[in-house]
Amino acid sequence: MSDTVTEFKQERETLNALILSRENVNIKRFFGIDSAVYRDGALSARTKELLGLVASIVLRCDDCIAYHAIQCQEIGLTDEEFDEVMSVGLVAGGSITIPHIRRAYRFWRDLKD
Amino acid sequence: MSDTVTEFKQERETLNALILSRENVNIKRFFGIDSAVYRDGALSARTKELLGLVASIVLRCDDCIAYHAIQCQEIGLTDEEFDEVMSVGLVAGGSITIPHIRRAYRFWRDLKD
Amino acid sequence: MSDTVTEFKQERETLNALILSRENVNIKRFFGIDSAVYRDGALSARTKELLGLVASIVLRCDDCIAYHAIQCQEIGLTDEEFDEVMSVGLVAGGSITIPHIRRAYRFWRDLKD
Amino acid sequence: MSDTVTEFKQERETLNALILSRENVNIKRFFGIDSAVYRDGALSARTKELLGLVASIVLRCDDCIAYHAIQCQEIGLTDEEFDEVMSVGLVAGGSITIPHIRRAYRFWRDLKD
Amino acid sequence: MSDTVTEFKQERETLNALILSRENVNIKRFFGIDSAVYRDGALSARTKELLGLVASIVLRCDDCIAYHAIQCQEIGLTDEEFDEVMSVGLVAGGSITIPHIRRAYRFWRDLKD
Amino acid sequence: MSDTVTEFKQERETLNALILSRENVNIKRFFGIDSAVYRDGALSARTKELLGLVASIVLRCDDCIAYHAIQCQEIGLTDEEFDEVMSVGLVAGGSITIPHIRRAYRFWRDLKD
Numbered sequence: 005m006s007d008t009v010t011e012f013k014q015e016r017e018t019l020n021a022l023i024l025s026r027e028n029v030n031i032k033r034f035f036g037i038d039s040a041v042y043r044d045g046a047l048s049a050r051t052k053e054l055l056g057l058v059a060s061i062v063l064r065c066d067d068c069i070a071y072h073a074i075q076c077q078e079i080g081l082t083d084e085e086f087d088e089v090m091s092v093g094l095v096a097g098g099s100i101t102i103p104h105i106r107r108a109y110r111f112w113r114d115l116k117d
Numbered sequence: 118m119s120d121t122v123t124e125f126k127q128e129r130e131t132l133n134a135l136i137l138s139r140e141n142v143n144i145k146r147f148f149g150i151d152s153a154v155y156r157d158g159a160l161s162a163r164t165k166e167l168l169g170l171v172a173s174i175v176l177r178c179d180d181c182i183a184y185h186a187i188q189c190q191e192i193g194l195t196d197e198e199f200d201e202v203m204s205v206g207l208v209a210g211g212s213i214t215i216p217h218i219r220r221a222y223r224f225w226r227d228l229k230d
Numbered sequence: 231m232s233d234t235v236t237e238f239k240q241e242r243e244t245l246n247a248l249i250l251s252r253e254n255v256n257i258k259r260f261f262g263i264d265s266a267v268y269r270d271g272a273l274s275a276r277t278k279e280l281l282g283l284v285a286s287i288v289l290r291c292d293d294c295i296a297y298h299a300i301q302c303q304e305i306g307l308t309d310e311e312f313d314e315v316m317s318v319g320l321v322a323g324g325s326i327t328i329p330h331i332r333r334a335y336r337f338w339r340d341l342k343d
Numbered sequence: 344m345s346d347t348v349t350e351f352k353q354e355r356e357t358l359n360a361l362i363l364s365r366e367n368v369n370i371k372r373f374f375g376i377d378s379a380v381y382r383d384g385a386l387s388a389r390t391k392e393l394l395g396l397v398a399s400i401v402l403r404c405d406d407c408i409a410y411h412a413i414q415c416q417e418i419g420l421t422d423e424e425f426d427e428v429m430s431v432g433l434v435a436g437g438s439i440t441i442p443h444i445r446r447a448y449r450f451w452r453d454l455k456d
Numbered sequence: 457m458s459d460t461v462t463e464f465k466q467e468r469e470t471l472n473a474l475i476l477s478r479e480n481v482n483i484k485r486f487f488g489i490d491s492a493v494y495r496d497g498a499l500s501a502r503t504k505e506l507l508g509l510v511a512s513i514v515l516r517c518d519d520c521i522a523y524h525a526i527q528c529q530e531i532g533l534t535d536e537e538f539d540e541v542m543s544v545g546l547v548a549g550g551s552i553t554i555p556h557i558r559r560a561y562r563f564w565r566d567l568k569d
Numbered sequence: 570m571s572d573t574v575t576e577f578k579q580e581r582e583t584l585n586a587l588i589l590s591r592e593n594v595n596i597k598r599f600f601g602i603d604s605a606v607y608r609d610g611a612l613s614a615r616t617k618e619l620l621g622l623v624a625s626i627v628l629r630c631d632d633c634i635a636y637h638a639i640q641c642q643e644i645g646l647t648d649e650e651f652d653e654v655m656s657v658g659l660v661a662g663g664s665i666t667i668p669h670i671r672r673a674y675r676f677w678r679d680l681k682d
Binding site (some may be wrong): 037038041042045046047051052054055056058059060063068082084085086087089090091092093095096097 | 139150151152155158159160164165167168169172173175176190195197198200201202204205206208209210
Binding site (some may be wrong): 238248303309313314316320321326328329331333335336339 | 355359362373405
């Protein structure tokens, strides 16, 4: 696993722990739902990760893209499927998403190293 | 089909025709790609419609939601699947999406009448 | 109470009922948190309604503005306090918020009728 | 001038008057700057209206589009120039701008009636 | 004061000076209003900083969050109050704000060092 | 040319090549239109670059700002014209654009070194 990916995971984990150490009940409940909506249900966890990835592209959030890219790699998303999620996000969100799509492709490549 | 749905479809068609009557080559090419990205490929057209629907929720665009809801109904999306797309959009986009989710559910109900 | 306000409240209530009738557990939990974060805590419910109102202005959501304006009227927000929330939202969010601020002032006036 | 355009102008004027009747100094100063930035300077007022129009498209604000469309008509923007502003906004902002571009074209047509 | 905070303050000051050295009258007036709206009035400067902080969360602007966090620390905001502003921003803005909330908590912690 | 500018250009080129190496037809077509809309037509390429720059400001995309700033420098945009594009973006998009405007001015200065 590349340094970029390791660093991303560690920072995310450390800072999530910092937030949750505050024991704010609403924030904790929100984090609970945020995990729950991506689990298998009427739609598969796989499909839901694609939803999370495209939402992250159109909302232009690099860390959210990185997180869902990691999940997508774990569920075995192919490069061609990744391309098509990117293409939907690009067309829906416009050229303003391109810098995020550039970094998404770099992260996706780093994930495979 | 309910009046709301019929009116939406007619206005959309009329105004798309108005835009395309201008014969601007870049706008026409954009409209072409906007259809093309939702076609069957490495991902199914069905999955891509779900991507379009969740992107429309988080970007808070009622007309885009209505359009993708129509497509989703045609491909036989169940109510439970629709709920789960809404729930991902709600959690990703926050309570600010709720007014759009309200209208999405009303339109989804109207689509079935 | 003016017709506009009554209609807004009724539509909101009807459509929230439609959403919740689906019994999707994550959506229901989200609605629960969305009420909970505005309750008295380290910050007063009054201050939190102001937070909700300014967030609605900068995110440009008319229905969210209307909802928080109703709450603000019930807690006795003065016109001068309302003006200052609007001014913070306007400066933070830019002239693109002006159409929403126009409708916010109209709704605030209707609330007092 | 079509009814749509007249109604838009009247509502805008009435509600701006409502806002300014509050005599909030910061809001008034903001409105002052909002007029000033579009005046002739190093860039012409004409070019600045195009900037205002494209900003309104990518930020997806119908009323802002209508306002700048009125200004653009008064300075004699041609249909072909209007098309090109729309095309830049569409590509930068993505398909999510299409409903706003539809209404922009309808308003532009109404302006000429 | 931690290095992160010092660096943030210095860069902000240097670049604001660069902008203002241009002597553009509208930009200078905007900066003036941007300070003025946060001063004591019908609402206290304290309440207004909370408005600025929550607006920065939902609009997902790290530098704006850092700036308002500094102001909030100077006015003696408690950790519990900070948590509640974060929770309102999180619920209003959705999971897409989480990366910004992570960095907000880190900056808040650094501010106290 | 400053290091910042060189690095920006190289990273942009490398990652665009990574994206295009995937040979996804829709992404390639999108990139084609994204170049085409900025070419001379009813509006000059110069005016269109200003449109691209202001859209990048209000959508708060640093890389997009940097790209259009490079184009604007090549077409000989003066400092005073640059200021006025910034001022329109600032007023339309609000104080939330200020961090991006700070970095825009730094990049514009670096471009001239």
